[in-house]
Amino acid sequence: MTGFDARTSLNAARRERELAALPDEVVDVLVVGLGATGAGAALDAASRGLSVAAIDAHDLAFGTSRWSSKLIHGGLRYLGSGQFGVAHESAVERGALMRRTAPHLVRALPFVMPLTPIVPGSRALAVGAALAAGDVLRLTARTPRSVLPGPRRLSAVETLRLAPPLRAHGLRGGLLSWDGQLADDARLVTALARTAAGHGARILTRCRAVTLTGDGALVRDELTGREITVRARSVVNAAGVWAGGLVEGVRLRPSRGIHIVIGAGSLRGLSAGMQIPVPGAVSRFMLVLPQDDGRFYVGLTDEPADGPIPDVPEPTEGEIGFLLDILGSALDVPVRRSDVLGAFAGLRPLLDLGHGRDTADISRRHAVLPSRDGVVTIVGGKLTTYRRMAQDAVDAAIRVRGLDAGPSRTARLPLAGAAARDRLDVLDAPPRLVQRYGVEAPLLTALADEDPALLEPVVPGLPVLGAELAWAVRHEGALDTGDLLDRRTRIGLVASDRAVALPAAEALLPRAAVR
Secondary structure, three states: OOOOOOOOOEOOHHHHHHHHHHHOOEEEEEEOOOOOOHHHHHHHHOOOOEEEEEOOOOOOHHHHOOOOOOOEEOOHHHHOOOOHHHHHHHHHHHHHHHHHOOOOEEEEEEEEEEOOOOOOOHHHHHHHHHHHHHHHHHHOOOOOOOEEEEEEEEEEHHHHHHHEEEEEOOOOOOOEEEEEEEOOOOHHHHHHHHHHHHHHEEOOEEEEEEEEEEOOEEEEEOOOOOOOEEEEEEEOOOOOOHHHHOOOOOOEEEEEEEEEEOOHHHHHHOOEEEEEEEEOOOOOEEEEEEEOOOOEEEEEEEEEEEOOOOOOOOOOOHHHHHHHHHHHHEEOOOHHHHEEEEEEEEEEEEEEEEEOOOOHHHHOOOEEEEEOOOEEEOOOOOHHHHHHHHHHHHHHHHHHHOOOOOOOHHHOOOOOOOHHHHOOOOOOOOHHHHHHHHHHHHHHHHHHHOHHHHHOEOOOOOOOOOHHHHHHHHOOOOOHHHHHHHHHHHHHHHHHHHHHHHHEEEEEHHHHHHH
8 A cells, every 4th residue: 555545636737627617616715825724624524525715816825824833732821820621622633643644744743841040849739630630631732641641840951851951050959741743734735635636626826715605706817817707605704814804804913933943963862842931921931943954943933913914924033132131041052043954934914803812812712703605714723723713613614504415523633644643753764754754655765766856855955855845746736935935945944044945946836847
């Protein structure tokens, strides 16, 4: 068995063919937006036997879904604010991803919270109690300790062994916990879209919804400028932070997340993630996240985001400096601004309930909002709960428009590349490829049979191979260099790497596209 289903293959030829046929049909469900929730809704509806068209003005994971911390949270932080339902839902969805739907994309990551002099004993006790409660959540979600080990207190020596860059002076020890880490959030969206395509969904990028009603949309092909009318029995608006621009009455208050990319040498020896308390905040932590290329993402979420919504948010110098200051409060040798290789920001579409609260205090419970003419808008939530959000949105569309469909199947539906851990562990492919492509990883290495250069790194010092770019064009719907370098891979997070990789991406696009 190759692990490859040709029905999941997305490419330019399939897009052109399916887009041309769309005006002659009436689909059961039109999904607008191909982030995690939109791609999840397309999969949910298609796997129930409904006909689906899913469109995005840009690309898969173009918006918020590629700018997250790339974590599959168990909902620990929501316990502190009394959001027990959200916390339990998060733990359940984390378990489903790690055990059934995407075990190749999600792995257990240890986190250390250092008990530095600025962390009072009362806060350490509170966090320890929260970690114990989080372990109860793990138990109620039926996620075994073999998948996610339990939390415990660390001595100062154990803490420094896991996190050597920490300042030893005044360190009282640490708190160890575990959570889920995605190999890449954009790769999760790609797997969702391909799996939906395998169930018959039309996945159409570069297709912008100009106007939206309960019966369909006027859609513009951004590659040609041609406009077509897409007719649908139901419509799901999963456009994220742009959802309010498509349907009247949807008020959002976006929350901003900011991250910086740090080179391996700046945090040498760090083998775990770190949660560093934000001074003056009760339950906020800055995250330090090791990546498979040896680099680290350092980030903080839930900063208020006011003003116009850009296509691609950019962190400010003040935000970058703020992250470096918090990081420096715990390290023996501070990270300098010159050590920052790149930075990114994203906006989370939180529902504005008009209470005027800080975005960090707004509930993460998602909301399903049917409009008067039948458009179902899904907002709020977070990456971890995308599947439940998609299920609820499709349930609402079925109910509002009277469609004939059975219950959701996605809680146990493996995504493209998924397999049991024992099968993944014996695949004849580099571990990094297995973590990102699952059972399809050997097919990427087999591309060397036609061109051995495809097994060479695209950028010296980075593990991304030319085969990944070729595979993205042939089977993952990549249409241009931005798709290849900024979403199917994350080379573009560092501008200098992107410049080096650009010629290889440009060369692979025409060669792979014709196959």
